[in-house]
Amino acid sequence: MLQRFRENKSMQGTFLALPTTLWLFVLLIIPLFLTLVVSFGQRSPDGDVIFSFGLHNYIRLFGYSTDCPGGQTSCFDPLYVNILWRSLTLAFNTTVCVILLAYPLAYFIARAHPKRRNMFLFMVLIPLWTNFVIRVYAWMMLLRKEGAINIVLGWFANLLGLDFTPLEMLYTPGAVLVGMVYEFLPFMILPIYTSLEKIDNSLYEAAADLGANAFKTLLRVTLPLSMPGVVAGTILVFIPVMGTFIVSDILGGRQVILVGNLIQRQFLDARDPTFGSAASLILMVMTLIVTYFYTRKFGFGEEIVAA
Amino acid sequence: MNPFKRSPLVIAATTLVYFFLYAPIVILVLYSFNASRANVKFEGFITSFSDRVQMDGSFVEASPCGPFHWYCDLSKNKDVIEAAGNTLTIAFTATIVATVIGTMAALALQRYDFKIKPFSQLSLYIPIVIPEIVMGIGILTLFSQSFGWLNQALNLTGDSRLALGIGTVTVSHIAFMVPFVTLVVQARLQGFDKSYEEAAMDLGANEWTTFWRITFPMILPGVLSGALLAFTLSLDDFVITFFTNGPGSTTLPIYVYGLLRRIITPQVNALSTVWIAIVFIAVLLLQWLQSRETKPSH
Numbered sequence: 001m002l003q004r005f006r007e008n009k010s011m012q013g014t015f016l017a018l019p020t021t022l023w024l025f026v027l028l029i030i031p032l033f034l035t036l037v038v039s040f041g042q043r044s045p046d047g048d049v050i051f052s053f054g055l056h057n058y059i060r061l062f063g064y065s066t067d068c069p070g071g072q073t074s075c076f077d078p079l080y081v082n083i084l085w086r087s088l089t090l091a092f093n094t095t096v097c098v099i100l101l102a103y104p105l106a107y108f109i110a111r112a113h114p115k116r117r118n119m120f121l122f123m124v125l126i127p128l129w130t131n132f133v134i135r136v137y138a139w140m141m142l143l144r145k146e147g148a149i150n151i152v153l154g155w156f157a158n159l160l161g162l163d164f165t166p167l168e169m170l171y172t173p174g175a176v177l178v179g180m181v182y183e184f185l186p187f188m189i190l191p192i193y194t195s196l197e198k199i200d201n202s203l204y205e206a207a208a209d210l211g212a213n214a215f216k217t218l219l220r221v222t223l224p225l226s227m228p229g230v231v232a233g234t235i236l237v238f239i240p241v242m243g244t245f246i247v248s249d250i251l252g253g254r255q256v257i258l259v260g261n262l263i264q265r266q267f268l269d270a271r272d273p274t275f276g277s278a279a280s281l282i283l284m285v286m287t288l289i290v291t292y293f294y295t296r297k298f299g300f301g302e303e304i305v306a307a
Numbered sequence: 308m309n310p311f312k313r314s315p316l317v318i319a320a321t322t323l324v325y326f327f328l329y330a331p332i333v334i335l336v337l338y339s340f341n342a343s344r345a346n347v348k349f350e351g352f353i354t355s356f357s358d359r360v361q362m363d364g365s366f367v368e369a370s371p372c373g374p375f376h377w378y379c380d381l382s383k384n385k386d387v388i389e390a391a392g393n394t395l396t397i398a399f400t401a402t403i404v405a406t407v408i409g410t411m412a413a414l415a416l417q418r419y420d421f422k423i424k425p426f427s428q429l430s431l432y433i434p435i436v437i438p439e440i441v442m443g444i445g446i447l448t449l450f451s452q453s454f455g456w457l458n459q460a461l462n463l464t465g466d467s468r469l470a471l472g473i474g475t476v477t478v479s480h481i482a483f484m485v486p487f488v489t490l491v492v493q494a495r496l497q498g499f500d501k502s503y504e505e506a507a508m509d510l511g512a513n514e515w516t517t518f519w520r521i522t523f524p525m526i527l528p529g530v531l532s533g534a535l536l537a538f539t540l541s542l543d544d545f546v547i548t549f550f551t552n553g554p555g556s557t558t559l560p561i562y563v564y565g566l567l568r569r570i571i572t573p574q575v576n577a578l579s580t581v582w583i584a585i586v587f588i589a590v591l592l593l594q595w596l597q598s599r600e601t602k603p604s605h
Contacts, residue, residue, distance in 0.1 A: 013419025017427045020412035020485050024430040027482035031445025032437075038448055049452070101327070104320035111317075122590055127328045129586040130335075132543050133560045134579045137567060138331030141338060146348045148334050185328065214314065235435070243438025246545060250567060260440050267444055267550075277448070280441045291436055 032284075039277035047271030057278035080262070080279070087258040088286065090173075091241040094180040098237050099230060101181065102188035106229070107222070109189075110196035121193070128186045136250045139179050143169040143251065171253035179247040184240060188233035195229030196222070231295065239287050259283045332583060339576035340374050377577040387578060390562040393473060397548075397558065398541040401480040406534040408481075409488030410526075416489070417496040431486040439483070443550035446479050450551065471553030479551045480541045487540065488533035495529025535593075 005011055039057055042050040061084075065077035109120045127135065142148045150166040157164035169175055199222065207217040245260030259279060266276030343350040352374060372379035381387060415421070416428055434442065454469040463469060503525070507517045523530075545560045552561060559578075566575055 009419055010421045013415045013421035014423065016411040016415035016419065017421065017423065019408040020489060021423060021427040021430060023408065023482055023485060024433065027446055027449070027479060028433045028442060029430065031442065031449045032433075034448050034452065035441070035445045049448075101324050104317050105324045108317050108321040118594070122594065123325065124328065126583075126587060126590060127332055129539055129543070129590075130332060130579060130583045131560050131563070132545050133563045133567075134335070134575075134582065135331060137563065137571075137575065138335045138579075140567075141334050142331060148330075148349070151349070182327070182331070185324075239436060239438055243440040243546075245440065246564070260438075263440055263444060267447070273444075273448060276444060280438075280444055284437055284441045287438060288436065 035277045035281055038274055039281050041274045041277075043272045043274050047273070049273055057275045058282075060275065061278055061282060083257055083259055083262055084282065084286070086256070087242055087260070087283075090177065090180065090258065091238050093177060094184065094241045095234055095238050097177070097181045098185055098188045099233070102185055102192055102233065103230075106189050106192035106196055106226075109193050110199075117197075121190075124186050124189050132183065133246060135183060136179055136247055139175070139182065139251055140170060143175050143178070145170070170251065171255050173252070173256050175251040176248050176256045179251040180241050180244070183244070183247060184237040187236040187240075188230075191232035191236065192226055192229040195226045195232075199225050234294065235291055238290065242287050243283060335576050335579045336583070339377055339573055339580045341377075341573045341576070344572055375577075377573040378581070380572070381574050381577045381581070384574065386557070386562060387559075387574075390557050390559045393556055394542060394558040394560075397473060397477050397480060397556075398538050401477050401484055401541050402534055402538045405481045405484040405488050405537045406530060409485045409533060409537075410492050410530050412485070413489045413492035413496060417493055431489055434483045434486050439546040442483065443546045446475075446482070446547065447550040450475055471551055471556070473556040475551045475553070476548055476556050476558070479547050480544060483544075483547060484537040484540055488530075488537050491533035491536060492526060492529045495526050499525065 005015075037051065038049050040053045040055070042052050042054065042056075044050050061080045063076045063078055063081050065075055066073065067077070068075040105124070109117055109124075112120055140147075144150075145166045145168060147170070149169065153167070154164050203221055203225075204217060207221050212220065243260050245258060245264045248256045248258045248261055249264075259282075263276045263280045263283070266272050266279065270276075338349060340352045341349055342352060412427065416424065450471060454471075457463070458468050499522075503521050504517050507521045508514075512520065543560070545564065548558050548561055549564075552558065557565075559582075563575060563578070
């Protein structure tokens with residue numbers, strides 16, 4: 001038996017991969033399948049799942065409502081469609097802002113003296129290592145009416161002799177956007193840096209020799225060669241932003257409800273796991289569709305691992 | 308052409324982004340010395356050893372800790388200490404398991420051919436392409452349904468009942484950490500020169516000896532960075548923990564989130580500052596270790 005195992009490479013491979021594969025199967029794949037099954041089910045009066053088959057949760061999610069004005073039996077209620085659309089646009093806006101902020105910084109680090117590169121990279125990572133929830137909370141202290149930004153703005157206004165009424169920034173869609181950009185910025189910087197760092201310096205020299213100015217070099221050499229990093233970063237930012245509920249919960253108050261908040265509330269407040277499961281399945285399908293079309297165009301960069 | 312030449316525009320943008328990254332951190336630390344009890348307003352630094360009447364007439368009593376009043380409060384907070392203990396227990400246990408089985412899987416995927424290989428490789432990408440909340444509620448559903456059935460089938464009651472707790476959190480953390488460990492170690496194995504192993508075998512070492520004397524030391528940096536990544540993922544995780552924790556398994560992120568819904572005192576800032584300081588020291592230590600490790604080869 002032991003002898004056979006020693007000689008059989010396939011058996012050894014299976015043995016080595018088995019714990020991980022089983023773990024992922026039980027805790028990631030079975031739960032996904034279970035979510036699918038539950039999403040067709042019905043909620044029992046005390047918040048349990050009655051396993052049955054029906055599309056009612058999906059129909060409700062896409063706007064079918066029986067709670068209508070004027071005695072109609074059914075009507076279109078855009079509530080959940082709006083939430084889905086809001087999440088999608090927010091994730092898109094966040095990704096664009098993050099790319100715009102991350103690119104110059106990643107470029108700076110990649111072109112820095114090799115001795116100092118690690119230090120600059122660690123400076124990006126340190127905020128990331130202070131806890132996610134704590135970082136969101138810090139933005140609360142910056143954005144609120146009596147917060148740091150308003151204090152500083154007040155000083156400036158005072159210096160210039162202007163009247164100043166504190167800005168209402170907390171609990172707005174803008175606050176949620178800022179929080180999301182802040183949370184996920186490092187996930188864009190790292191892969192872009194990785195792909196920029198790979199660019200051979202001789203390519204820049206060649207571009208300069210051929211008479212390209214700085215702008216043309218950026219457009220024709222740097223940007224195209226760093227695309228794998230941008231793609232990897234987009235995946236690492238877009239997907240979590242679509243599902244995050246803490247940022248909108250804390251910085252958006254009850255004003256900005258995203259799919260993440262919807263799912264969380266269905267599970268914990270409304271106690272309807274079947275509707276929550278349907279919403280999370282739609283969320284998953286939405287992210288998979290976007291990632292599929294995006295990566296089909298640009299390829300799935302190995303920069304994800306490098307980051 | 309100087310390869311390190313940079314345009315002032317890039318430098319300006321970089322400075323701004325670093326400022327953006329650090330502004331909240333600075334505010335956190337600053338507010339941990341706030342004299343105000345409510346932490347909504349900054350009312351100046353705590354002055355040591357004296358009572359202070361605040362603008363609204365309330366009192367901040369004299370603190371034996373001087374400006375470190377909130378840090379003293381924190382050290383007496385049993386909930387925080389328990390949560391910190393839970394966080395570390397979960398992170399350590401999960402990191403060890405994830406690193407061991409993740410490294411094994413990386414070796415298998417890189418070196419061997421076997422039937423379930425495509426499936427094993429594909430499953431590693433799930434945590435990257437699927438939002439965490441989807442996994443969180445999926446795992447919650449799995450636990451709540453299967454625990455319900457098992458408790459009934461095995462007639463478990465009272466304390467012996469299966470329930471959400473440190474165990475479920477740890478097991479779930481391992482699930483989302485393993486893929487990161489495996490992918491990092493796999494990347495390290497890809498650049499591996501097999502001739503070292505062949506040389507060892509030629510010199511009469513068996514497979515076991517070759518692995519421990521040659522292969523393992525060479526992939527160790529990859530294993531360690533995979534473990535470090537896993538550890539930080541576990542410390543930072545909110546979503547999966549949120550859905551899989553039960554009474555008695557509150558972690559620090561969950562505790563802080565709970566506080567945000569009630570009154571927040573600068574204790575939270577003191578907690579965050581301690582956290583940042585620990586991370587900062589750990590990073591410096593790691594840098595120092597790495598510089599020692601690479602020096603002889605120069």
